[in-house]
Amino acid sequence: MFISICIPAYKNLLFLERLLNSIAVQTFKDFEVVITDDSPDDELRIFLENYQSHYPIQYYKNQYALGTPENWNEGIRKAKGEWIKIMHDDDWFLHENSLAQFASLAQANQNAFIFSAYQNLYLEEKRTEKVVEDSDSFRFKHLKKNVASLLSKNIIGPPSVIMHKNDGKIFYDKQLKWLVDIDFYVHRMKSDKIIYIDEPLINVGLSNEQVTKSCFRIADVEIPEYFYFMNKIGFNNLKNILVYDASWRLLRNLEIRNLNQLLAHESKVEIPQTIKSMIQFQNLFPIGILKIGLLSKMLMLIHYIFNNTKFKS
DSSP states (O other), X not given: OOEEEEEEEOSOXXXXXXXXXXXXXXXXXXXXXXEEEOOSSSHHHHHHHHOOOSSOEEEEEOSSOOOTTHHHHHHHHHOOSSXXXXXXXTXXXXXXXXXXXXXXXXXXXXXXXXXXXXXXXXXXXXXXXXXOOOTTSHHHHHHHHOGGGGGTOOOSOSGGGEEEEOOSSOOOOTTOSXXXXXXXXXXXXXXXXXXXXXXXXXXXXXXXXOXXXXXXXXXXXXXXXXXXXXXXXXXXXXXXXXXXXXXXXXXXXXXXXXXXXXXXXXXXXXXXXXXXXXXXXXXXXXXXXXXXXXXXXXXXXXXXXXXXXXXOO
């Protein structure tokens, strides 16, 4: 088996059927589908018993709800394919050759982290948006130099747009929700060759109920996860201007004006001197000034220039 398409499912029968139908028409056929079910009832199991598929589906009902991201990991653990293709149940393949394009690159590259452009579909607003990154862009070039720069902006996208080797080395960190995908990507890309397909191959369904939206601008989530993630990769990555900028924007957007405010959300870790200095420097200026994009960027650069020799791992 070459590819395991892993689907962490939770209710959403209509979305799941749409995804399964998009799998059925794929021209590349050397795959299995692994469904791990977090639903509280048997509705999904009954649906699958009656679903007419012409490809292998391995269904596993979790004894208890594993949640995000452990249900993703469960699918990976059950997978028998050489490569893992996570597909969330509200996403689906854009056309019949989508999987074939992933497979072709996987066959030519033994250890690779493959991701494609994609198309967002905003379900409530009924509009679409193509997301295609320029491989010559400043951010993309920085990604290849230092994968930690992904913290500044997730230019890869959601897990449904990636494919990676089934080597059992790295799983999604269950301590994370806001940064769970970025953390996984960074650790995979440290050792894997980065390959980008600049053609949209995946439809990504977006709604107001997604986990990352429930974490957005919530200090009790974002601040502990930031320090947890940075401690994993090392605060020496603040030498990267994009990582530095991400840290600056986190403090600015959450309006952290002094150390006590920060410690109210994260008191279990040592705060690096650079972060303390960043808070003190931002506090010299009104929030209104800091939220003017160009002015904020200039102030960040000034602080970066005067602090870039002080970073510690």
